[in-house]
Amino acid sequence: MESWSIGKRWLVLGLAVALIYAMEPSPSPWLILFILLYLALDLTALLLHKTAYRNAIYGMMIVYCAGCAVYVNPEFVLLLPPNAYETARRVAPRIAVTVLLAIPLLFLEGPLSEIYMFIAAISLFDGMYLRHLLQRLNRQEEQLDQLRLDQEKLRKQLHGNREFIRASEYTYKLEERNRLSQELHDGIGHSMTGALIQMEAAKRVLPTDSAGAEKLLKNAIGISQESIEQIRQTLKNMKPPVEQLGFHRLRNTVEAFGSRSGLQTSVVHQGDLEKITPLFWKIIHDNVTEALTNTAKYGEATSVQVEVRVLGKWIQSVVTDNGRGQAKIVKGMGLLGMEERTAAVNGTVIADGTQGFKVTTLIPYVPSGK
Structure with a gap:
């Protein structure tokens, strides 16, 4: 101005x-x-x-x-x-x-008065237009300041939500540890105490009553076996299913990638995830990670989508971005590594760069009952 x-x-x-x-x-x-x-x-x-x-x-x-x-x-x-x-x-x-x-x-007088009137009119119009521009600029600055305040408020709110989530997760872990401790104390602790009493009694009567001592030892052994089975069942109930653990890890990896890179990410699944074994999850996780790294380096994309599907005889993992793509696929170390991992389980990797970049991992599996 x-x-x-x-x-x-x-x-x-x-x-x-x-x-x-x-x-x-x-x-x-x-x-x-x-x-x-x-x-x-x-x-x-x-x-x-x-x-x-x-x-x-x-x-x-x-x-x-x-x-x-x-x-x-x-x-x-x-x-x-x-x-x-x-x-x-x-x-x-x-x-x-x-x-x-x-x-x-x-x-x-003369031409000077006419030139003076012209310059005065131009200056008046220019002043009015300049004032209008300054008013617009002030309004835009006010809006920008308000946007900054809103952004700071959202940032603080997001930070507060993250802290709340961390606190909730920590509280849940403490409650779960307390529940497990109480369950072991009330159930298994009492059972093992009973078995110990039975063995102590067997020790005392063994010199005088061998048949009674044997009976007491059998009771103690039975109680111990039941306690061991109870421990095994408790740990089994605590352990998350393989499909939940695999998909949860994959989603965390993709979301962490989105936070670091600034790309918009999404993770979806379809079909019976129980068909995916830990080995298959490992291959899917490594291939998705490699595809995301390539997207961040070369794709020039703004969003990326990860899909996991369990089909009739195939497990399909697809990573798609909206970047510039590549008409001719040049296989680098990353893509070759994906193919080697997948080929180890008789699978295949398909790369397509016609519309954005798309990497598909196909892993065969034997359906149950076949």
């Missing part, structure tokens, strides 16, 4: 100087000095940071231009409109300035 205003004033100054040399037979020998003083005042106003000092300089420039128009060359009157409206944009009402700028028309 400031560069446009000073450029406009200097353009009018150049026009005034050209008119002086064109219309005056003998311009004043002090003309160059007056021009340099005007430029010095304009540059001084541009360099000052305090608004009050700048307004004072602009007021001095109006007085200076009026004095030069009266005592040096009347063409200096052309500088009054741009300087006056520049001051009006800061401190004075625009209507009052317009009325005051009409006064010189009482003393101007």
Whole structure:
């Protein structure tokens, strides 16, 4: 805005100087000095940071231009409109300035009055348009500040949610540990205590009653076997199913990749995930990780989708991005490694770069009952 205003004033100054040399037979020998003083005042106003000092300089420039128009060359009157409206944009009402700028028309004659009216009209329009732009700029800055505040609020809220999730996970772990401890104490602890009592009793009666001691030992052995089976069943119930563990790890990997790279990610599944063995999950996880790395390096994508499907005789894993793709697939170390891992279980990898980039892993499995 400031560069446009000073450029406009200097353009009018150049026009005034050209008119002086064109219309005056003998311009004043002090003309160059007056021009340099005007430029010095304009540059001084541009360099000052305090608004009050700048307004004072602009007021001095109006007085200076009026004095030069009266005592040096009347063409200096052309500088009054741009300087006056520049001051009006800061401190004075625009209507009052317009009325005051009409006064010189009482003393101007010929082409100079017409040029003066033209410059005054252009300066008025330019001032109104500049004011409109400044208002829009202020509104946009206010909106930007509000967006920053909203973003900071959302960031704090997200941070708070993450802390809440961490606290909830920790609380859940503590509750689960407490439940397991209580279950072992109430069930298995009591059973093992009973078995120990039976063995102690067998030890005492063994010298006098071998048949009774044998019976007590059998009871202790039975109680111990039941306790061991109870421990095995408890641990089995605690252990998550393979399909849940495999898909959970895969989703965490993809979501962590999205957080690091800034890409929008999604993970979906279809079919009976129980068909996917731990080995198959390992291959799917490694292939998906490699495909995501390639997307981040070369894909120039904004989103990536991971799909896991269990079909009739195949397990299918697909990684698709919306990047630039590649018409001719050049197999690097990453893609070759994916093919080797998948071939170890008689599977195959298909890469397609016609629309974005798509990597499909196909692993055969034998359906149950076949």
